[in-house]
Amino acid sequence: MMEKGLKGVVAAQTSISHVDGLNGKLLYRGLDIGEVTKRYSFEETAYFLWHGKFPNEDELNDLKNELKRNRKLSSSIKEIIDHLPKNMDLMSVIRTAISSEGSEEYGWKPTIAQAIRLTALVPSIIAYRTRSMEGKPFVSPREDLDHVENYLYIINGTTPLKAHAEALETYMILTLEHGMNASTFSARVTASTESDLVSAATSAIGTMKGPLHGGAPSGVIALLDEVAEAGNPERVIREKLVRGEKLMGFGHRVYKTLDPRAAALKERLLNMTGKDQWLDLALETERTAVALLHEFKPGRSLYTNVEFYAAAIMKAIQMDDELFTPTFTASRMVGWTAHVLEQSEDNTIFRPESVYIGPAHTKEDVKN
The missing domain is CATH 1.10.580.10 (Citrate Synthase, domain 1)
Structure with missing residues (x-):
């Protein structure tokens, strides 16, 4: 099919x-x-x-x-x-x-x-x-x-x-x-x-x-805001998972393992530890979330995607959603x-086919 x-x-x-x-x-x-x-x-x-x-x-x-x-x-x-x-x-x-x-x-x-x-x-x-x-x-x-x-x-x-310019440049290279x-x-x-x-x-x-x-990562930013206000990533994330809520910024429709863009962005941000509070918060939240996702959803391979760290960078450089x-x-x-x-x-015009699923009218049907 x-x-x-x-x-x-x-x-x-x-x-x-x-x-x-x-x-x-x-x-x-x-x-x-x-x-x-x-x-x-x-x-x-x-x-x-x-x-x-x-x-x-x-x-x-x-x-x-x-x-x-x-x-x-x-x-x-x-x-x-x-x-x-x-x-x-x-x-x-x-x-x-x-x-x-x-x-x-x-x-x-x-x-x-x-x-x-x-x-x-x-x-x-x-x-x-x-x-x-x-x-x-x-x-x-x-x-x-x-x-x-x-x-x-x-x-x-x-x-x-x-630090902000380097973080954004890494993100833009990855995208x-x-x-x-x-x-x-x-x-x-x-x-x-x-x-x-x-x-x-x-x-x-x-x-x-x-x-x-190209949707904005507003859900990730909301999660980071909530964690920052509570001051306790584990409590916030655990409560969300207990309630059956989806963690924004984790999992990807294409990557069935770690999103390589997220891995590259994380590696760059690790070199900036201590230079921005939002980037530090994102790293701590990611570590906690991945551990709890393995606990609550074993075998699901829910890893951080690039949107998660993109949201952290946008928050750090004070860019609106x-x-x-x-x-x-x-x-x-x-x-x-x-x-x-x-x-x-090496150009050829795209001309895909479609499958007709409408009614099969006869000439008599049209006359009537």
Whole structure:
């Protein structure tokens, strides 16, 4: 019997990433994600996904300079954002602003220069809208700050703590790419019609907006708030499990063992012990929760997922829940564009079949 949602159907061949849910592995172009986060920056990893190799010093400097040159929002994009309804959610703002980028220069085939442009724009769009809604002036990007550190700077208007910038950079590296997920599939389907990169990215953003894909970790933040207020992780978590409540941030629909992104993020945060109270609280809560889950649900393999530590990072750097999915989008733009570039190299339009399950009318039925 056919699975709904194309589950188990191979839609494309890719050399960009490999998600091995059974063994808890995530590979970027064959390299384990844990090794990537230990050794490389956001810019180096983005270059790796786009080009298939890591940059030398000159190539890295060129990429950083290109990202910096493309951070500036045009007056037309600012005007569009300014005229959007005040009650429009931030993901819809990003989708609309990116869509407005679709000038004639974005034709078939897509280019890495276009990918860099879109990647550079998203953080500026997020910051411009966020600060505008808060009644604050837009903060101009700083030339001396790299991509992630600058993102935090233009959001908050202050130079971020090193520990916060490093934690967010690790998270954003881990979410650059994750196989043929719903938003990546959307991007590749749009690209397969030989549409432009902006259209493909807009499709992906619209898909990411859905709560089943890019939903905010508000449940994890609520758990951490509750633990912080009680001052006793074991009591809070034990009571929840006794009541049969689900622990947010534990378990994953793909990974049947430890989420490798959570493992990599935890390893980085362990190096920051004592530098931020929320990161310390998250580590303590995770240790307690995993032990109690093994006690209450033996054999279920419920481990921490990346959302748990993402929530801890967002809490530490004082980002509102509304910024979680947009920040996810800012990083995933690299993966989407890498897939569109790959699609364009050996393109075939996607045209899946459907199974008709409606009534079987005859000609006589139609006449009557």
